[in-house]
Amino acid sequence: MNIDSPIEDSLPTEVKSAVGSSVHLPEIDITELPSKLLPYGEGAKITYRPYTYGELLQFNQSKLSKSDQFKRVLSGINTSFPVDDLSYFDFIYIGLLRKISTFGGDKFTLTFGCSECGKSNNTYLGLTDLEFQDIEIPSLPVILDVDDNTHIEISTLTIKNYLFLLDNDLLTDKTAVYAASVTNMEFNAAKDLISSLTGDIIQDLESVDAMLYLGIKPIDCTCSSCDAKNSISIDEPGVLVSPFRGSSVATRSRIRFGWSRCYQSFLY
Ligand SMILES: [Zn+2]
Secondary structure, rough: OOOOOHHHHOOOHHHHHHOOOOOOOOOOOOOOOOOOOHHHHHHHHHHHHHOHOOOOOHHHHOOOHHHHHHHHHHHOOOEOOOOHHOHHHHHHHHHHHHHHHHHOOOOOEEEEEOOOOOOOEEEEEEEHHOOOOOOOOOOOEEEOOOOOEEEEOOOEEEEEHHHHHOOOOOOOHHHHHHHHOHHHHHHHHHHHHHHHHOHHHHHHHHHHHHHHHEOOOOOOEEOOOOEEEEEEEEOHHHHHHHOOHHHHOOOOOOOOOOHHHHHHHHHH
C-alpha cells in the first residue's frame, strides 16, 4: 500500500460510509426508472450515492418531519436538472436503491406491524420483489383540452409538488393532487379550473391520472406469529427511512475476525 494515498481509497464502500465522508462514495448511474426518464428530456443524467454513516445516525437519532426525511433522501441524488423535479415514484425507487447500496448485497429490510395481532415483523426484500407500474404513454406532458380555448398540461407529480402537498396537508385532496401535476398553470388557478369541471372531462382527467400513475404494488407479507396476510404499501417515507432504526438494521451479525470482513460491523 502506498503510504501517500488516502486510506479511504483502498477501503470497501461500507467502510467509506462508516468514515462519514461522502467525498469518496461512488456515484452510481441510473438508466432505468418507473418513468422511463420521460419527464426529464433527452440526455438527462441521474446518479445517486449510498448513505454515509453520519446520515444513518441522523435518521436514527433525530425526530425529523416526513418532509425533512424526504429531503435527506434527496440530498444524495444528483441530476442534470433540478433534483426536486424528479417524479415522486422515481424518487421512491432511487431512495430504495440508495438504501440497498449502503449495506451491500441486494436486499433491504421491511418492518411492519401485523394488522391482526400487532406483532412487529421483519421481512427481507430485493428490488425484484417490487413491482413498479411503468408509465404507459409515449411522451410528456399529456394535454387535455378543457374547451376550445383552454387546455391543461399534465405531467407526473414531482417530489417538489409532493412535498408542497404534504406540507400543506393536501395529499388526500384529489383536486389538489391533480392541480399539483398541472405544468402550464399556477397551482391555485389549476385547482379552481379542475374544481369547476363537469361532465366527461372529469373521466378524461382520471384516465390521464391513471396513465401517469407509477405506483408500487403493495407487498403481501405473512405474519410470523399468527400467519395473517398483511398487504404492505411501501411507497411511503417510513419505508425509505425506518429500516435504519434499531433492530431492523441488525438483520444478522456479519462480524468476522480479521480485517477482510470485520469492516461490516461498523454498520450494525
Ligand atoms: Zn400477526
